[in-house]
Each structure stands twice: as C-alpha cells, then as structure tokens.
Amino acid sequence: MAEYYMAPSSSSSKTVTYTIGLASDLSGGGESFGTETVSSAQIAVAQINAYLTASGSNVRFALSTPADTLTTTDGALKAITSLSAAGDDIILCHCWSGQLQAVEQFANTNKIVVISPSSTSDLLAVPKGYLFRAIAPDAFQGKALTTLLWNDGIRNVAYIYRNDAYGQGISGIFNTDFTALGGKVTLEAYDPTLTDFATEVATLATNVQTLGVGPQTAVLFSGFSTEAVNIFGHAATYASLTGVRWFSSDGPKSSTILPPTVPTSIGQFEIQTNLTGTFPQSITNNSIATAYLAAFKAQTGSYPQSYGEQAYDATYLLANAILAVGSYNSTAVKNILPTIAAHTYGATGALTLDSNGDKASQDYAIWTVVNSAGTYAFKNIGGWASATGDITYNP
Amino acid sequence: MIQAGDLVSTVLNSFLVGSMYALLGVSLTLSINGAKMYNWAHGELATVGAYIAAVLTSFEGMSALIAIPLAMLGAAGLAVAVDESTYKPLVRRGATSIQIMLASIAVSIFVRYGIFIYAAAAFILTIKANVETPVLTSILGVEVTSLYLWIIPAALVTVFALRTFLTKTLTGKQIRAMSDNAELARVSGINVTALRRNVWIIVGVIAGLAGAFWAMYSFITPEIGFDLLVDSFAAAIVGGLTYDGTVIAGYIIGLAENVGAYLLNQTLGVPTQYKILITFSILIAVLIAKPSGLTTKRMREL
Numbered sequence: 001m002a003e004y005y006m007a008p009s010s011s012s013s014k015t016v017t018y019t020i021g022l023a024s025d026l027s028g029g030g031e032s033f034g035t036e037t038v039s040s041a042q043i044a045v046a047q048i049n050a051y052l053t054a055s056g057s058n059v060r061f062a063l064s065t066p067a068d069t070l071t072t073t074d075g076a077l078k079a080i081t082s083l084s085a086a087g088d089d090i091i092l093c094h095c096w097s098g099q100l101q102a103v104e105q106f107a108n109t110n111k112i113v114v115i116s117p118s119s120t121s122d123l124l125a126v127p128k129g130y131l132f133r134a135i136a137p138d139a140f141q142g143k144a145l146t147t148l149l150w151n152d153g154i155r156n157v158a159y160i161y162r163n164d165a166y167g168q169g170i171s172g173i174f175n176t177d178f179t180a181l182g183g184k185v186t187l188e189a190y191d192p193t194l195t196d197f198a199t200e201v202a203t204l205a206t207n208v209q210t211l212g213v214g215p216q217t218a219v220l221f222s223g224f225s226t227e228a229v230n231i232f233g234h235a236a237t238y239a240s241l242t243g244v245r246w247f248s249s250d251g252p253k254s255s256t257i258l259p260p261t262v263p264t265s266i267g268q269f270e271i272q273t274n275l276t277g278t279f280p281q282s283i284t285n286n287s288i289a290t291a292y293l294a295a296f297k298a299q300t301g302s303y304p305q306s307y308g309e310q311a312y313d314a315t316y317l318l319a320n321a322i323l324a325v326g327s328y329n330s331t332a333v334k335n336i337l338p339t340i341a342a343h344t345y346g347a348t349g350a351l352t353l354d355s356n357g358d359k360a361s362q363d364y365a366i367w368t369v370v371n372s373a374g375t376y377a378f379k380n381i382g383g384w385a386s387a388t389g390d391i392t393y394n395p
Numbered sequence: 396m397i398q399a400g401d402l403v404s405t406v407l408n409s410f411l412v413g414s415m416y417a418l419l420g421v422s423l424t425l426s427i428n429g430a431k432m433y434n435w436a437h438g439e440l441a442t443v444g445a446y447i448a449a450v451l452t453s454f455e456g457m458s459a460l461i462a463i464p465l466a467m468l469g470a471a472g473l474a475v476a477v478d479e480s481t482y483k484p485l486v487r488r489g490a491t492s493i494q495i496m497l498a499s500i501a502v503s504i505f506v507r508y509g510i511f512i513y514a515a516a517a518f519i520l521t522i523k524a525n526v527e528t529p530v531l532t533s534i535l536g537v538e539v540t541s542l543y544l545w546i547i548p549a550a551l552v553t554v555f556a557l558r559t560f561l562t563k564t565l566t567g568k569q570i571r572a573m574s575d576n577a578e579l580a581r582v583s584g585i586n587v588t589a590l591r592r593n594v595w596i597i598v599g600v601i602a603g604l605a606g607a608f609w610a611m612y613s614f615i616t617p618e619i620g621f622d623l624l625v626d627s628f629a630a631a632i633v634g635g636l637t638y639d640g641t642v643i644a645g646y647i648i649g650l651a652e653n654v655g656a657y658l659l660n661q662t663l664g665v666p667t668q669y670k671i672l673i674t675f676s677i678l679i680a681v682l683i684a685k686p687s688g689l690t691t692k693r694m695r696e697l
Contacts, residue, residue, distance in 0.1 A: 027520060032520075163668055198409075198412065199660075199670055206398045226616065229614040230614055256521050
C-alpha cells in the first residue's frame, strides 16, 4: 500500500463517497494497456477503502464506469467530456500523449484534473495546468536507450517511429543524445493511421544498408504493437534487416506482438534480431510494487505488462489529494497534488512531480523476447537507473 | 540511395497489395453496377472475412484452405443480411440513392462497432491470421514467401471467373441487363429480386476473400475494412467502374503508393508517410483528364 500523506478524516458517521473518473483505451490498439489501467485503479481503490474502513473513516472512494477513449484523440476528448458531464472532475485517464494534448484545452477550461499513467512525450514536458503525468517524460527513456545502444557497441542507428507526439518526442531526444556521443542516426517517421508499412520497411532497409549492415548498426523502433506486427512481418523478409540488431522503446511491449497472437515467423524474427527494449518500471525491490503485483495477479490471473504500476500510483495520488482537501474540489486537488506527490512513495518509487506536473524521475527495465519450449514471452534482463544513468544486468 | 533489392521487394509487394485492392475494388464495382448503390459498408464485409479467417486459423487451428472459404461465406451472409434487412426495404419505400448511401454509412458504423464489441470481449482487437508462409526464394537479399502464390493468382483467377460468369452465363447476362436498366430487365421477365440477392452473395464472397487475404498479409483491427475502402473506391473510380479497369487500377494504385513513395523518398527525400497523397493525386488527375476512368470502349461494354 502506498504511504499516506495524512490520515483520513472521520468527522461524521454518514458515509461520503468520492468518485474518481476513469477513462481508458478499452478498444483500439491501446486496449491491452487500457484494461490494465482499469484493473490497477480498481486494486488501488479497494486497498484505499479497506484502509479507510479499518481506520474508522466515513470516507470511501469509487471509480466511475470506465469511459472508452478508443485509442484515438477524439475518443479521449469524448470520454473526458462525458465524465465531466456526469460530474466526475477528477479523472485518471489512460491517455497517450496525443490524447492528452487533445483533452488539455477542455480540461483546463472546465477545471478538470486529469492524470495520465501513460503519456510520455517530451513535447508535453511543459506546464499543463490541470493535467498531470504519473510517468516521467521520454527525456529519461531517450537517455536510457542511448546508454543501452551505446554500451552494446551500436554506433549507427536507423530509427523508425510513429509520427505523433510520442514518436517525435522520443526520437528527437535520442537523436540529440546519440549523435552527441558520436553516433550516426537516420530518422524515418511513418503515418500510424496507415494499414500497411511495406514502403516504410523498404526505406528502412535502404537506410540500414546505407549505414552498413553489421554489429555496429541497429534499428530502433518507437511505435505501437499494431504497427510493430506489420513492420516486423515485412522486415523478416529482408536480409539487411535480419542482419542487424533491433531495439525498441516501451510502445510495442504487449503480448500482441508475440506468438500465438502472431505467426511464429514474427516471434522468430524478434529472437533472431535480439529485440531489446526499455520500459518504465521501478528496478529496485519495492514492497509496494510487490504487493501491487500480487494483487494484480490475484485479480487478473497474470502480471501487468504495461502501465499498471503508474495507474495504481496515480489512483493513490488522486485519492490522497482528495482526502487532504476534504472535499471534491478539483482546483484544490490540482493545487495540492504536487505537495502530496512529493511525500508519497508508490509502486514506481518516489512520486515527486516536477514543475511541469510530470513524474520527476523514472527508472527503466530492459526487456527482451525469449522462446522457452515454443512459448514466447518478455523477460526483464536488467534496468537503467535514472539516479546514476547506468545500466545493470540481472545475474 | 536506391537499393535494387529494396526496390524489387517494393515492386513485388505492390502486386500483393494491388491484388487485394483489385478484389475489393471489383466487388465494390459489382455492387455499384448491380445493386445501383454506393455501399459504404463494403469495407465491413472484408473485415468480417478477415476476422473469420484470423480466428479460425489462430484459435481453431484450422487450415487456411478451409478458413478462407468460410470467411467468404460469412461475408456473403452479412452482405445478404444487410441488403434484406436495410437496403431492400428502403428501395421498396422509394428511398433516393442519397438516402440509401446514408443508410449504408449507418450500417458501416453499426457493423464496425459490433465487431469492436466482439473483438474487445475476445481480446482480439489486433490479430493476424496464423498462416505460416514459407520462404520460396530470395531475390537480391529479399525473401519471397508463399503468400505471393496465394494472393496474386487467386485474385486474378477470381476476377477472371467473375468476368466469365458475367459474360458467359445466363445469370451473369441477366445481372448485366439489370445493371443497364433494372426496370427494363424486370418487365422482360427477369426476377430482379432474386438476381439482386445473387449480386450481394458474389459481392460478399469476393470482399470476404480480400479480407481473409489481408488477415494473412498483415494485422487486422475492426477498422481494417473501412481503412481499405478508400483505396478500393479509388481503384473502382480510376477503373471507370468496369471490372477489367478496376483490376488494372488496383495494381496501378498499389505500385504508385509503394514504388512511387519509395522512389520519391530515395531521390527527393519526400517522407513515405505522405504516400496516401499519391493515391488521391492519381484519382484527381484521372477524373480531370478522363472522367470515365482508365477504360476502353470494350471494357465499358462488359
């Protein structure tokens, strides 16, 4: 359980229930991430209510019926609008960066607190008013990727990324950091709304050959799982692209890129190219994270793959802020949230926010794909610590 | 710098994609000519075919040789069901073509969200047909898989069979007569109602085949058919709403948006993400230069 900033009040015997609005990708490419957010928020609220009950408080928390953000910007705006219309002005939204951008004006105009566990674009690392992020911007992930690739002897990188706030942000940071070390980077953006990426992969193959196929050259991918399946499928047919290592940011880390959801030829490609990536996760042993993971496994039958820890922490932050304010006042919650966060330690470690309302630091797990007796799975092989900037590998 | 192997791969892939555009475009052309309507729910027929093929091969372990015909049947069933439940009653009530087209948009949304609900519940919002496609050969470092042997010949055979059906069989000739003048066909003793049902069965079968092939080729989502509809409409319009013309246009669009985008990127540095503009540039250029499409008089006679 996350540490509380202050004890809940219990001045009246009548139960007071505060509803935290919940918006999440329940359909579209982000569905697997969105359902984990819902489960994680439910676990957090159940724990908070158990604590409140045990302490004799008359306060309880509830989650709204999840509003589907459809993995689109329009869907996110409609979800926030409908929650606000229902009176839910303090919202946990599994919003990607593009979605968070889409809801920013409406949220600030209508004084709606929105906290995202999954928006990481550095383009949003600016003051956002009522918008917060329980995850650090990609400046950290860009540095983690730079360290990962450079330490592995990579000097030439063909970067392919989705042309949105997420892809533009992380590719820009990586390009700056990697070239500063003396590396060479080619950048290729793709339109994520396309149904096929054959041309993009052909261009990527040409870029790799221009950089030189060999152990010092790699492909770096920043996109979502839907695009990854298509891109990996095409790439598997190119000798130039199977002849170099592949790296990835957090976006595609979903079971939907692994057999049996996809043909084994794609799983073999991921093994052959030693696909390795980063993912925002606490890399130190943390009793809160351990308890959360156990609760998640008990509720869903499996461990979270994506932004569950961040959603769990974000739910605690909102609940703690409401408890501290003592009423459902979104402006007061917005004002006190940074103070609450600065004194809260969660499943992802210290939850301190920076002046932009974003998590001020972030560690990253290093993952790869393994094939164990025909079963494909992700495996954490190490981690990048934001405090030191170093990578340590698991024994 | 242009790499020969990458260019070859792009050309080959263009024929693969072009074949699927051709199948969807030809079935769309048949619905426009035969049922006299612009069916915006056409893409959803492909989506249903795609999901049936993907689910049966991925979760039921079914061979593609069985799953694909079932996908075609499923799409045909949907096509007939939608016509019987929505379009035909509207025609009977004297609805205008605009009203029927608007109804097809509503049907498109209805079916798409129905698939969304099913796919979300089954955790298959993104899925690919689990059909292994072994490597046949390698050209300049690019592997050519058996997918090419599936899709390109099947598309050409299907279109040839449709062409033969329309020109050599009594039912086919009746469909063409109905396309020219439905009222005249009716007073000539042709059962237009039954014929219309046949049209929708054929439309569904071909669209379902295109969807099943797409599920073998790439990932699918509930929106895949709607996304492919743009290219299908472009093929049909550029092809002058003729069957031969639509096939040729399908391949032209496939080549233009893939090879064209690759060459523009490598020679002028134009980002590949703008390749959809190539499709619409062709569409606009053809409509301005030759509103009847890239067709000959003989093509239009079919």
